[in-house]
Amino acid sequence: MTVPMLMTRHALEVLGAAVASDTARLLREQQRHPGTGAALAPVTDTLRRWHDRLFRVAREGIELLEQTTGLMEDTGTFNQGLVQLKDRVTGVAAAVEEMAAAAEEISRHAGQTAERAGEGSQKVNEGNVCASGLVGELDQLEGAIRIMARSMEQFTRFTLQIDKLTAIVKDIAHQTNLLALNAAIEAARAGEAGRGFAVVADEVKQLADKTAQATTEIESVTATMNELSENATGSVETGLQHLSKSNESLETVVIALSDIHGVVNDVTERSHQIAVAAEEQQKVSRDMARSLGEITGGLEDESRRVNMLAQHAQVVTTASARQLNTFADWEDDRVLLCGVKGGHLMWKLALDQALKRNEPLDPAGVKSHDECRLGKWLAGRGRRHYGSHPAFASLDAAHRRLHDLGGEIAALLAAGEADSGRARLAELEGALDAVFAGIHKLLQVDEAEGGTS
Template sequence: MLNRIKIRSRLLLSYAVPVLAIIAITLYGWSAFNTAEKNVTSLYDNRVVPLKQLKTISDSYAVFIIDAVNKANAGLISGNEAANNIRQANDTIHQEWSHYTENELTAEEQRLVAETERALRSADEVIAEALEVLAGVNGSPSGRLNAIDGPLYRTIDPVTAKIDELMQLQLREAAVIRDHTTEVHAVTVSVFVIGTAALLVVMLTLGLLIGRSISQPIHNLQQMINRIADNSDLSLRLDVTGTDEISDTSSALNNMLQKMDSLVQRLSGATAEVASAAEEMSAVSSQTQQSIAAQAEQTDQVATAMHQMSAASQDVARSASEAQSAAGNADELSEEGRQKGQDNRRRLEALSTEVTQVADAIRSLAEQSQSIGRVIQVINEIAEQTNLLALNAAIEAARAGDQGRGFAVVADEVRSLARRTQDSTEEIEAMVSALQSQSEKAVTAMESGQHEVELSRDQVIEVADILERIGGAVEHITSMGTQIASAAEQQSVAADQVNANLTHIVEVAEQTRTGADHTAQGSNDLARLAAELQAMVAEFRISQRA
């Protein structure tokens, strides 16, 4: 039942009961002591002081008045002295009696006081007579008061008797107060002893009950926590039967265990998923590493090919430059020959018909040369252009004779660099055959005019024409060499750019490979941590869900 009361209320109860009991005992004791104090005060004020007053009255009659009369009658004191003593004693008697009658009197006291006052009046009459006698004595009062002694004793003895009764009454009343005070003291002591014993019993009982109501649930809570900690069993639950703080703590612990149980279950499932994902990530990382390795190998092969291509482009550019130099020399020689041919041509005006035929043949040859130019335009790559130019240079060098030998050597070197363009070379060879056919026609036409000119003039005209053709071919070769050199330079620059890009690609691939290695290592670490987490989660016992 106590577990339905808050611990704070129980503790307050354990404090409040003894405090209230102590307060009650203290109030009772205070009341008892107050009563005792009142009794003592009443005893002193109403019994001791009146007793003293009565004693003073009795002594005043016996000691002062009777003694003064006896001494005066014996001549021991003067009449005035005796009168003064009697008056002083009588004033004290009336004063003390007046104070006494002002006290709270009982019915018995009031009866005795009335009787005493009647006796006092009789005594006052006798005392007045004694004072008159003493007032009439001029000398020694010895023997003068014999008549007063008898009446004086007869009137004072009843007074002293009543005073004695009043004094006995005061003693009886004081005894009553004493007995009442003693009774109050005994009751107070009994109440204190019984109350203290009862308070101790109640305190011990409350302490045991409240202590057990607090310690037992705490002990059960501690045992349950130890079981959970020792067995890692999250399926255990505490029995909650009360509404106090410990019950609230037990409910909170049950809620926490429920949440932890659910959390560990979800954590177990998530750990399995993490382990599976880590294994998949590790497999993907391995595949990525293999792909990156293959990509790096292919990139290295492409870089090697680009290096070779760049070197070949530089060789082509160098050969084209040498061809340009040789073409320049041939152009100078052809220019010198053209000048000589022009001098001789003035003498060959008569042979205009044969020259016209030769010119037609030359035009046909020029058309074939233009076909060669179109083929060159079709061939975009540098090697194809080099092939065509090398073929034209070889043809022109062959037609130039000894003067074209040096150029033929250069043409052969250029041709050796164009090994990969044999298909285009075959087409060019076909066109060269056509050119040779036209050249044969020109030769035939020239032979028909041999009957009209001398052999030397024919040779001069033929040389002039050949030089003219060589000059055009040389110019064309020079132009092609420039284009070849420019194209080779562009190709070299492009190859360098491609090579630089490939180098960057290789670096990026290396970084990617490093990242893949780190990813693989991270995947392995994640798998290891997932396994460790699964092992730790497996240590907990959780509730089985349907």
């Protein structure tokens, strides 16, 4: 009875080491109990192959999980980009609609400007015609005034001739008066015989006096006429000067009106061109707005497809993480390390999605370094098996830093400071990479030793 009991106990020890995939322990037990080890070799080899296959499955599972979580992060980022792009396209479409409305308003104002410019051109043309007619009338008036000036000069010459004739008549009257005086003297000397002659002499004297008086009055009138003629001549000359200046000014106005007419016509043409261009711009803007609306609809469809893809990736990720978590229950350090990689990927993904949704994390999901599966393994079996390796210390420090950062980001999110939390995501990803690098180094140590040490 003793031998079978010992063999059974030895077999259990060998099988226990094989089931735990503890290669170093299995070698020790086989060396201590070579007969039992040899007898159980087919079983232990089968268990080793089974553990190797399980490790390969776990490793492939973690690779799939890394790809699906990366896909989820990429689709989330891509979807955010789609939303931002859709918002920007919507903003551009609204701006284009406003531009179309502005183009319509510009076209309307340009049309009104062209219409007003056309009316102004007509008015300017009418003013130009009137001004041109007025120039002709002023020319006629100037000609009439110059004829009047020549008539005044001729009248002045006539009055001068009258003055000369009046002087002659006055002189004759003076001589006649002297003759009448001499006749009266001679008649007085003749006495009674010269009485008749005296009467004639007196009448001649009266006629000479009247002639002298008439010539004096004529001289007065001609003097007045000469003065008036000189004044009129001066006024005519002044009028001619003013008329000449007015004519020059009016000609300048005619030239200016012609220039204005050209400018107004140019404004009219340009206003028509602006109206046509604005109308065309309005049509282009409307077409662009419709195209942008179609693009927005396409972006919404693409966003829905991306969301569906993210949902499918979420299902695959959750299933892979659940499978890896199940594998991690086996006492195989290689499988456990693969499983905890999946758990930390899911933990980081949950934290990232909470930041994107700006929603606090479930407190149950925020574990400390010592509470998660990897932390417990590092404090227990992992320290016993790998504690002497430098990779173990670096993994333990990186894992502690990872959970500290996750707790700080979760606290920021709970405090409503999601932006500050998002700013530390890169630091968290660096710590996660350090954890994965430490796990990879421990797996390399295990592979170098032919299995779990």
